Amino acid sequence: xxxxxxxxxxxxxxxxxxxxAPPQWRKxxxxxxxxxxxxxxxxxxxxxxxxxxxxxxxGLIVGTNSGELDTTTEFLATFVKSGMxxxxxxxxxxxxATAGFxxxxxxMRGPSFTLSSGNNTATECVTLAESLMADGIxxxxxxxxxxxxxxxxxxxxxxxxxxxxxxxxxxxxLATTEACGRWGYPDALxxxxxxxxxxxxxxxxxxxxxxxxxxxxxLVQKLEAVK
Amino acid sequence: xxxxxPQVGITGLGAITCLGxxxxxxxxxxxxxxxxxxxxxxxxxxxxxxxxxxDLQKNRALAFAVATIDESMQQAGWSKLNPDDGLIVxxxxxxxxxxxxxxxxxxxGQQRAVDFLSDFRSQPLGExxxxxxxxxAHTGPVSLVSSACSASTQALAMASMWLRQKRVKRxxxxxxxxxxxxxxDGFKSLQLLSENPARPFDRERSGINLSEGxxxxxxxxxxxxxxxxxxxxxxxxxxxxxxxxxxxxxxxGSFRAMQMALKTAGLEARDIGWVHAxxxxxxxxxxxxxxxxxxxxxxxxxWISSTKWHHGHALGAAGAIESVLVIQAMQRNMVLCTxxxxxxxERIPVKHPTSNLEIHDLFVLKxxxxxxxxxxxxxxxxxxxxxxx
Numbered sequence: 001x002x003x004x005x006x007x008x009x010x011x012x013x014x015x016x017x018x019x020x021a022p023p024q025w026r027k028x029x030x031x032x033x034x035x036x037x038x039x040x041x042x043x044x045x046x047x048x049x050x051x052x053x054x055x056x057x058x059g060l061i062v063g064t065n066s067g068e069l070d071t072t073t074e075f076l077a078t079f080v081k082s083g084m085x086x087x088x089x090x091x092x093x094x095x096x097a098t099a100g101f102x103x104x105x106x107x108m109r110g111p112s113f114t115l116s117s118g119n120n121t122a123t124e125c126v127t128l129a130e131s132l133m134a135d136g137i138x139x140x141x142x143x144x145x146x147x148x149x150x151x152x153x154x155x156x157x158x159x160x161x162x163x164x165x166x167x168x169x170x171x172x173x174l175a176t177t178e179a180c181g182r183w184g185y186p187d188a189l190x191x192x193x194x195x196x197x198x199x200x201x202x203x204x205x206x207x208x209x210x211x212x213x214x215x216x217x218x219l220v221q222k223l224e225a226v227k
Numbered sequence: 228x229x230x231x232x233p234q235v236g237i238t239g240l241g242a243i244t245c246l247g248x249x250x251x252x253x254x255x256x257x258x259x260x261x262x263x264x265x266x267x268x269x270x271x272x273x274x275x276x277x278x279x280x281x282d283l284q285k286n287r288a289l290a291f292a293v294a295t296i297d298e299s300m301q302q303a304g305w306s307k308l309n310p311d312d313g314l315i316v317x318x319x320x321x322x323x324x325x326x327x328x329x330x331x332x333x334x335x336g337q338q339r340a341v342d343f344l345s346d347f348r349s350q351p352l353g354e355x356x357x358x359x360x361x362x363x364a365h366t367g368p369v370s371l372v373s374s375a376c377s378a379s380t381q382a383l384a385m386a387s388m389w390l391r392q393k394r395v396k397r398x399x400x401x402x403x404x405x406x407x408x409x410x411x412d413g414f415k416s417l418q419l420l421s422e423n424p425a426r427p428f429d430r431e432r433s434g435i436n437l438s439e440g441x442x443x444x445x446x447x448x449x450x451x452x453x454x455x456x457x458x459x460x461x462x463x464x465x466x467x468x469x470x471x472x473x474x475x476x477x478x479x480g481s482f483r484a485m486q487m488a489l490k491t492a493g494l495e496a497r498d499i500g501w502v503h504a505x506x507x508x509x510x511x512x513x514x515x516x517x518x519x520x521x522x523x524x525x526x527x528x529x530w531i532s533s534t535k536w537h538h539g540h541a542l543g544a545a546g547a548i549e550s551v552l553v554i555q556a557m558q559r560n561m562v563l564c565t566x567x568x569x570x571x572x573e574r575i576p577v578k579h580p581t582s583n584l585e586i587h588d589l590f591v592l593k594x595x596x597x598x599x600x601x602x603x604x605x606x607x608x609x610x611x612x613x614x615x616x
Contacts, residue, residue, distance in 0.1 A: 056483060060466065065351040067373070072409065073330065079412060080334045090413030091472045091598065094319060095352060095373035100599025103466045109480065111464035112601045113381060114373045116321075118353030124370045131388040137464065137487070152347075155333075156340045206348045 001130050004180050004188035006048075006140070007173030008223040009041025012212070013150065013166045024105070029071045029092050031148040032101040034169035035062065039102055039142055041224075042171040047106075050140060050183045055109045059138040060099055062114045063125040063145045065200075065209040067095035070151035077155075098146060110138050121145065121209075122216045123197040129174050139179035143172045147211040164204035168211040170220040172196065195219045230590075231493035233608050235387045236455025239303030239445030241295030242551045244538045245269030245438050248276075248294060253548070254555045257537045258583070260566060267422040269438025269539030270406060287405045288322050289358045291441035296359070296401055303445035304453060305397065308365040313395035315385050316359065316371045317378035317402040319543040321352035324405050355403065368395055372543075376505065377597035378402065379442065379546030383605050384462035386446045398446045402547030406439040410542065417472060425508025425540070426567035427533035428517060428575055435507040438539025442547030457554045458608035460590065461492025467600030473511050474596050478519030484602040485523050485592060492590075492606045497527040499606070500589045501562045503553045505596045506533020507540050508567070512596060517575030528578040529592070536567035546595045546603065553591050553607060560587045 011019075011034040021033055028036070043051065050058065075089035091097065096114035103112050111132060117124040122145055129141035146169035153165045172191075180188045198215025211217050242249065245263030246256030248271075256263060263269050276283075276290045283290045300306075308314065329346035332338040348354070356371045370385065372378045379402030386398040414420050414437060421434030446459065464487065467480035474481065489496060502520055506513055513533075520531055534552060541548050556563050562584040571579055591607045 055468070056465070065353060067352065069350065075413065076327070076330055076409065077334050079408070080331045085412040085416035087413075087416040090409075090416050093409070093413065094375055094598055096319075096375050096597070096599045096601060097471065099374070099601070100471050103468045103600060104470070107468045108466050109468050109483065110466060112374065112466040112599070114599075114601075116352040116371050116373050117369065118351060118357060120369075121353070127394075128370070128385065131385070131392060131394075134392055135388055135491075137491075156344060207351050207354070209351070 001134050002177060003130060003174045003191040004177060004185065005172060005191055006175045006180065006185045006188050007042035007044065008220045009038040010170040010217060010220045010224060011037045012168045027088060028101060029068055030167060031068055031098045031146050034148065034167065035098050035144045035146040036102045036105050038144060038169040038171035042173050048183065051106060055107060057139045058108060058110045059129065059132050059141040060103055060108050060112045061125045061128055061141060061143045062099040063121040064098065064147060065116055065118065065121060066147045066149045067116060068093050068097050069149050073152050119199040122214055126197050133176050140173065140175045143174060145170055145211065145214060145216050147209050149208050153208065158205060163212065164210045165208055166212055168217065170217040172216060172220060192219060230498060233458030233460040234449050235390050235446055235459040236449045237444050237457050237459060237554060238447050238453055238455050239299035240456065240551045240554060241298030241443035242548055243271055243275060243291050243294050244440035244548055245271055246538055249298060250551050250555060253552055257534055257552060257563060262424045262537050264424040264436045264539050267420055267436050268406060269436055271439055287324055288355055288403050292359050292401050292403045293362060295441040295443035296399060299443040299445045305445060308363045310367045311396045312367045313389050313398040314360065314365055314369045315382040315398065315400050316356045317382040317543050317547060318352060318355060318404060319373055319375055319378065320405060320407055320410065321355040322349040323407050323409060325349035327407060327409065374601040375597035375599055376542055376545055377595040377601045377603040378543035380595040380603035380605055383459060383550065384464060384603060387459050387462055390446060390448050399443065400446065400547060401441060401443040402544035403441040404439050404541045404544040406437060411437055419509055421508060424536045424567055427506035427508045427535055427565050428513050428571055428579065429568050430570045430572040432508045432510060432513060435509050436539035438541045440541050440548055441544055442551045444547060444550060455610050457557050457610055459605060460608040461488045461606045463487030463491065463604040465602045469600055472598050474515035476515060478515035480600055480602040481516055481594065481596050482519040482522055484604040485519065485594065488592060488604040488606050494590060494606065496524045498590050499529045499592050500586050501591045502529050502531040503549060503591055503593045504531050504533045505594045506535055508535060514575060516594060516596060517577050521576045530562045530580045531577045532563055532565040532580060534563055550593055553593055557589050557591060557607060557609065560585050562586050
């Protein structure tokens with residue numbers, strides 16, 4: 001199946017300090033902010049019609065190795081030190097909390113998956129998007145890869161300047177050829193599957209996967225530069 | 228009218244739960260009316276793993292996986308995992324047990340960062356998949372789904388896609404979950420736990436029982452493998468887009484997932500004889516799910532039940548464990564009742580069996596609703612290729 005790209009967006013750690021999140025994101029974790037902001041950029045303004053008119057036919061796939069690691073460790077550290085389990089921290093600590101948050105922000109009603117497949121996370125995300133389209137379940141799929149582990153890296157004093165520890169997210173919006181015709185994307189690029197599915201390199205410092213070295217992330221940034 | 232023939236069959240089952248080791252232990256425990264829940268939790272007894280190598284016993288998640296995979300592969304007649312076989316793992320906590328104690332010691336200043344980092348390498352969920360692949364020398368396609376309570380059901384849907392789209396020749400799905408302080412304390416903080424065995428759909432229900440364990444299913448294309456135990460006829464997937472932990476109050480997302488499952492299976496609502504519910508015993512879940520079932524089936528309500536009173540809620544492994552149980556029930560032409568249900572919640576207009584029922588040629592809809600609003604449904608069909616009305 002030939003997948004078309006109808007939107008790209010990325011968000012790097014360096015942007016977090018300057019980014020002004022909307023009020024409804026006040027309880028969002030770093031991962032949620034990065035992932036959702038990436039999607040927001042990929043969707044553009046105004047948001048496309050298919051998001052509101054056909055949301056059941058839009059899939060969401062989040063690929064992450066860190067998951068909500070920062071929130072998990074904050075929850076555990078708080079519990080260890082004070083004996084107090086904070087419910088907001090817990091609900092945000094689940095691996096699929098990022099997908100849940102993003103789907104709520106955009107009122108998404110189609111299938112939502114969270115995958116965590118090591119080096120091959122990006123491949124599995126794209127393959128799943130293809131499979132869902134081939135099965136006729138969705139026409140459009142938002143694929144996000146996100147890694148967030150700064151808090152743990154700080155705790156371990158690993159050196160925040162090390163580029164291998166940087167957090168970030170990228171979003172690719174993929175569509176079938178038919179959906180491109182229906183929703184007005186006549187010039188949509190075909191997905192470079194080879195680059196999009198490039199594996200993560202082995203972490204320089206395990207277990208921290210380097211999002212900026214991910215093929216999909218680089219592809220998204222390249223396409224953003226010419227948007 | 229002849230119902231369509233499913234293209235994917237289940238040929239092997241494996242399970243380990245608080246009711247014991249093996250699919251048969253799960254079945255026998257449920258059929259005999261036993262609950263494995265103690266003090267509100269469902270723990271797998273250490274003795275259940277005693278015959279495994281010591282190293283394996285120390286890695287509880289991997290031990291659960293291996294015990295159930297071995298059992299399911301033996302039943303399916305698979306001597307090993309080939310390069311053209313797929314492996315899909317479902318979990319929410321993975322190898323968490325390998326690093327959480329170390330983390331607590333590090334936070335208390337009782338362990339050096341370098342020593343904690345060594346244990347922390349097990350943190351990514353994909354490490355569990357890597358450990359399973361290494362154990363079985365598997366080099367084929369692998370994926371790990373972590374969509375909370377819907378993870379295993381989503382994994383079954385993915386396996387169906389992989390087989391029908393010929394990505395793999397056979398596919399192993401395994402859902403694994405180990406009880407840990409993160410989830411127990413976390414659910415306590417959300418006030419969702421019950422200290423007594425859960426009472427799904429009861430008007431006095433007061434919460435869920437977290438449990439641990441694993442369920443494994445071997446899947447094959449219908450025409451390729453041996454006569455299956457059951458068919459995987461269809462699946463449905465949706466999001467609520469509503470709330471991080473609570474379901475849509477009218478179960479809108481679950482309704483759409485079930486509706487999609489019927490469509491992909493080529494079935495109508497009246498073809499379903501039994502809905503094996505997610506039925507956690509939480510006030511919100513059971514209400515939302517029940518309303519969704521009532522809305523979908525209208526005046527053709529099938530029986531609906533939950534078996535979580537017996538085995539608890541194993542989060543990412545729930546869909547797999549309960550599918551193993553459902554298929555065993557189908558083999559015995561049986562619909563299981565809901566233990567713990569004494570006074571059905573009158574706000575939920577569904578049909579509960581008051582005892583186990585004998586019903587032949589069952590098509591069963593298995594539901595899960597996950598945190599983050601991820602809903603997944605699968606439909607199992609009888610092993611006979613076509614059932615005539």
